[in-house]
Amino acid sequence: DAGVTQSPTHLIKTRGQHVTLRCSPISGHKSVSWYQQVLGQGPQFIFQYYEKEERGRGNFPDRFSARQFPNYSSELNVNALLLGDSALYLCASSSSGSGANVLTFGAGSRLTVL
Amino acid sequence: SQQGEEDPQALSIQEGENATMNCSYKTSINNLQWYRQNSGRGLVHLILIRSNEREKHSGRLRVTLDTSKKSSSLLITASRAADTASYFCATDRWAAGNKLTFGGGTRVLVKP
Numbered sequence: 041d042a043g044v045t046q047s048p049t050h051l052i053k054t055r056g057q058h059v060t061l062r063c064s065p066i067s068g069h070k071s072v073s074w075y076q077q078v079l080g081q082g083p084q085f086i087f088q089y090y091e092k093e094e095r096g097r098g099n100f101p102d103r104f105s106a107r108q109f110p111n112y113s114s115e116l117n118v119n120a121l122l123l124g125d126s127a128l129y130l131c132a133s134s135s136s137g138s139g140a141n142v143l144t145f146g147a148g149s150r151l152t153v154l
Numbered sequence: 155s156q157q158g159e160e161d162p163q164a165l166s167i168q169e170g171e172n173a174t175m176n177c178s179y180k181t182s183i184n185n186l187q188w189y190r191q192n193s194g195r196g197l198v199h200l201i202l203i204r205s206n207e208r209e210k211h212s213g214r215l216r217v218t219l220d221t222s223k224k225s226s227s228l229l230i231t232a233s234r235a236a237d238t239a240s241y242f243c244a245t246d247r248w249a250a251g252n253k254l255t256f257g258g259g260t261r262v263l264v265k266p
Contacts, residue, residue, distance in 0.1 A: 044196070065181075073253070073254075079194075081258055082242050082244075082256035082257050082258050082259050083197070083242070083254075083256045084256070085253045085254065085255065088253060096253045098253070122264075128194060130196060130197065132197075132247075141197045142202060143189065143254060144199070145189075145196035145197040145198070145200065146196050147195050148194075148195060148196055149198045150194075
């Protein structure tokens with residue numbers, strides 16, 4: 041079985057541009073979460089979606105948005121990019137929207153903003 | 155802000171030695187998990203311990219949880235070069251769904 045897949049793996053953008061990151065969860069997993077990991081720090085929660093509904097939002101500005109599609113894949117969009125948005129963006133899936141659930145992470149999309 | 159703080163931030167040991175790292179957190183939790191990350195790639199789940207458990211083992215891993223002190227420890231016994239990675243603790247709370255709050259991580263280097 042394929043794990044969580046993310047695309048693209050690396051990308052470079054300039055300030056002010058927007059970016060779309062994509063994630064396909066493990067087959068059968070209905071929950072997708074997004075995390076931002078700045079170099080040298082732990083991941084920070086951005087969004088969680090379950091059954092296409094937003095279940096949680098972290099402390100990120102409105103420039104960050106996401107959605108989940110009927111096939112449970114997800115997109116993370118970031119508008120008006122800032123230098124500080126440079127980070128590894130991690131997608132994780134799980135079978136449930138709550139409870140003691142283990143997250144399975146993808147390899148991440150490394151975004152560099154110049 | 156991050157819920158947990160790992161200690162030490164970095165650890166260097168010889169192959170065969172044990173590695174111990176600690177995690178402290180601020181609020182009441184449901185569960186605490188430990189994840190490993192190799193070279194800035196995706197995180198891999200290692201072990202989950204529930205708030206009503208005090209100790210858990212998985213292979214060469216031993217995790218303890220002290221909810222009165224809001225702290226956890228991860229022990230890796232007989233370390234191998236392949237254990238070189240960053241280790242993160244992550245907590246979840248009833249009101250937060252599946253949201254995990256991660257600490258800053260401990261970078262472990264196992265020298266052959």
